[in-house]
Amino acid sequence: MRWDDYAAAWSELHGGFDPRKANFLVRGWVRIAYAVGSWLARRRVGPMSVTTAGLLICLAVPASVAALDRVGLFLAAVVVLVAALADGLDGAVAVITDRATRLGYVYDSVADRLGEAAWLVAFWLAGAPGWLVVTAGAASWLQEYARARATAAGMSEIGVVTVAERPTRVLVAIFGLLAAFAWAPLITAAAAVWLALALVAGTQLLLAIRRALTP
Structure with missing residues (x-):
């Protein structure tokens, strides 16, 4: 499958959002997934197997x-990337x-959370x-829950690309x-950044939901 065909199919599955017009972070993320996904597909690896492995x-x-204590922090960062x-x-x-x-869509969403x-x-x-970690997690999960409910109510799947989408959370x-x-x-500063971005993203998403669903 060529990149343009893949991007069109990906867009259809994501509420019409075209990755070719996204910012460099999201666009690069999708391009890498396309390249490696093509390699896996040629070797007949199924999507749910990849989700489980992730x-x-x-x-x-x-x-x-x-x-591993302190050394484990470095290893953990590498594992998050993988x-x-x-x-x-x-x-x-x-x-x-x-x-x-x-x-597969539902399984992938649950696995992400x-x-x-x-x-x-x-x-x-x-x-x-602990309170900061729990609050940060709750704020980002609330964003995904609100997006899912708004989608069920008629909003396009993404609605808006916020400052705290999955690639951003990965980097944090x-x-x-x-x-x-x-x-x-x-x-602690990293957890605070996660929370701050999630709060800003939540505001962005709520405004988009209001525009999309207000008659």
Whole structure:
């Protein structure tokens, strides 16, 4: 499948949002997923297998921090990167192999939330206050819940690309863990950044929902 065909199919599955017109971060994310997804598809790897692998990798993030202490922070950052790549690949494989299903879509969404929970648990194990970690997680999950409910009510699936989409949360997790590897107290700052971005993103999304659903 050529890139333009893939981008068109991806757009159809994401409420008409064209990745070719996205900012460089989102566009680059989708391009990488397309390239690696094509390689996996040629080897007949299924999308749900990729989703499961990504979730298991995510669960290794807090395990690394708990088992290896400071060195584990560096390893955890690497594992988050690997997990994030796997996360983008399941959808790519589904599109390229024409195996996108509603069940797979739900499973992928649940796996994403569980994976982010694992990253935030790693933040807590690294020293971030529990209340801050829980609040940050709740704020980002509320954004996804509101988007899902608004989509069910008639809004296009994405509505708006906020400042705290999945690629941004991945970067906060990676650089937060790396920063904590350099100096432990920085993990609290990373959790605070996660929360701040989630609050701004929530506001952006609520405004988009209001525009989309107000008669």
